[in-house]
Amino acid sequence: MPFEANGKTFETDEEGYMVDLGSWEPECATVMAALEDQPLTEAHWEVLNFLREYYDEYQIAPAVRVLTKAIGKKLGKDKGNSKYLYELFPYGPGKQACKYAGLPKPTGCV
Amino acid sequence: MATKKFMFINRKAPYGTVYALESLEVVLIGAAFEQDVSLAFIGDGVYQIAKGQSTDGIGMKNFSPTYKALGDYEITKLYVEKESLEARGLTLDDLMPLVWEDEDDDYAEKPSIRLVSSAELAEVFDDQDVVLSF
Numbered sequence: 001m002p003f004e005a006n007g008k009t010f011e012t013d014e015e016g017y018m019v020d021l022g023s024w025e026p027e028c029a030t031v032m033a034a035l036e037d038q039p040l041t042e043a044h045w046e047v048l049n050f051l052r053e054y055y056d057e058y059q060i061a062p063a064v065r066v067l068t069k070a071i072g073k074k075l076g077k078d079k080g081n082s083k084y085l086y087e088l089f090p091y092g093p094g095k096q097a098c099k100y101a102g103l104p105k106p107t108g109c110v
Numbered sequence: 111m112a113t114k115k116f117m118f119i120n121r122k123a124p125y126g127t128v129y130a131l132e133s134l135e136v137v138l139i140g141a142a143f144e145q146d147v148s149l150a151f152i153g154d155g156v157y158q159i160a161k162g163q164s165t166d167g168i169g170m171k172n173f174s175p176t177y178k179a180l181g182d183y184e185i186t187k188l189y190v191e192k193e194s195l196e197a198r199g200l201t202l203d204d205l206m207p208l209v210w211e212d213e214d215d216d217y218a219e220k221p222s223i224r225l226v227s228s229a230e231l232a233e234v235f236d237d238q239d240v241v242l243s244f
Contacts (some may be wrong), residue, residue: 058179059171063142066182073217 005031017099021055024102032100036091040100044088046075051101061103064094114239115146120155121244125170130158133244134176141183148187148238149180150231156194159205159223174206181210181222188222191231 002011005027011019016032018024029048033040040048050071054062062070064082072080079085085093094106118137122129140147151158158177165172180188188208195201202225209219226234235241 057175059173059175060138060179062179062182063138065142065144066179069213070182 003028003031003035015099015105017105018102021102021104024052028102029100036096038089038096038100041088044097044100046079047071047085047088047093047097048101050074051097051103055101055103061094061098061106063106064092067093067097067106113144113146115148115237116140117148117150117235117238117241119150119152119235119241119243120158121153122158123154124158124160124163124174125165125168129244130155131173133242134173136242137180137185138176138183141180141185147183147185148189148234149185150189150191150234151194152191152231153194154198156190156198156200156205159188159190159208160200161204161206177206177208180208184210186210186220186222187224189224189226189231189234192225192227195225 001016002009004010006025008023010023010028013019018028029045030040033044038044051061051067054060054067054070064085068080068082068085070080071085082093085097089096098104098106118133118140120130120133124130137147137149159174163172163174180186190202190205195204202223205223208222210222211217212220
């Protein structure tokens, strides 16, 4: 279902992932999260920004296991664990966070 | 689920056919299920991990940066057939410096690429549970 942010319309696929990854802007994350009643705190943004950087560098959305480990290395062990990440993104840090970050669904996610 | 040894043999140039990209996707999926995954690059397949790829002009995504993520997926065994490399006038220096970080060794970066002869590669294949050719 398409959504609107900053006065523009953004197309999504049937699962809500953005079709044009290049058109993402921070407001998209805020709007997509609001549609799912998920407020975004600074802690959420830390993960979203990390995912954007990861995608820029490797051209893939990381699997949850890889994300967890990489977050642990970058932001500290207290954040690099599934409890912390699932508290932020209860629908799954891979699926939900990648969606808000304007990334494709992680490879290997069903 | 028991861990199996999966070997993915990559034989084709990265673009022009969809084999290389499809192989990479299956590799990443296999690793997400925590299998013991190795890759081999044979023939034109060695071009898949060549340095300095550019897809400007062919309208395809340059997915070569994704090979650099393999280490994050604990895929640390990338076999490159020496004969294939030599036949194309290439050396290790022409390939991307693919590494993995050893968590148990203070995240030291270690090389993932293993240059092997055709005969050595045959032994590696012999040791696998599943061999998939792309």
